[in-house]
Amino acid sequence: MLGFDKESQKKIFEVAEARENGDPISEENTRIAFLMDMHPEFDELWPNGEFACQAQPVNGQIVNPFVHMVLHSMVDNQILNQSPFYVYESYQRLKSGGLEEHELLHVIMSIFGDIHFRHVRQGGEFGHGEYQQRLEKTVLEEPTDNP
Numbered sequence: 001m002l003g004f005d006k007e008s009q010k011k012i013f014e015v016a017e018a019r020e021n022g023d024p025i026s027e028e029n030t031r032i033a034f035l036m037d038m039h040p041e042f043d044e045l046w047p048n049g050e051f052a053c054q055a056q057p058v059n060g061q062i063v064n065p066f067v068h069m070v071l072h073s074m075v076d077n078q079i080l081n082q083s084p085f086y087v088y089e090s091y092q093r094l095k096s097g098g099l100e101e102h103e104l105l106h107v108i109m110s111i112f113g114d115i116h117f118r119h120v121r122q123g124g125e126f127g128h129g130e131y132q133q134r135l136e137k138t139v140l141e142e143p144t145d146n147p
């Protein structure tokens with residue numbers, strides 16, 4: 001699993017380079033490549049090395065591509081491993097609402113990232129109870145037809 005460290009940066013850069021060159025991607029890194037495929041807008045940034053690990057404008061929003069990919073990986077692993085169980089259950093419940101997989105990952109990432117950066121980055125414990133509660137309360141709004 002990716003984390004917020006230099007080793008993960010190196011792994012992302014290696015996978016990005018392999019994707020760009022059409023080189024084979026190791027089994028260990030296929031999921032990272034799959035997640036990177038969801039964000040082709042980052043492809044031109046990865047060759048910039050450390051610069052790709054800084055917040056910058058991408059498609060009209062300020063994004064840190066590295067942090068974004070790490071959050072993608074963390075949430076993806078939670079869903080694939082069904083751990084914590086409530087992430088997988090919430091994912092399945094929200095998926096049945098018709099939201100596209102990538103957007104659904106972003107919904108969960110938003111909640112996870114908020115809790116992670118508010119607690120863990122400040123030296124505290126990750127708030128699993130808060131995470132579960134917020135996921136269980138998450139509902140997708142029905143589209144409205146405004147004449």
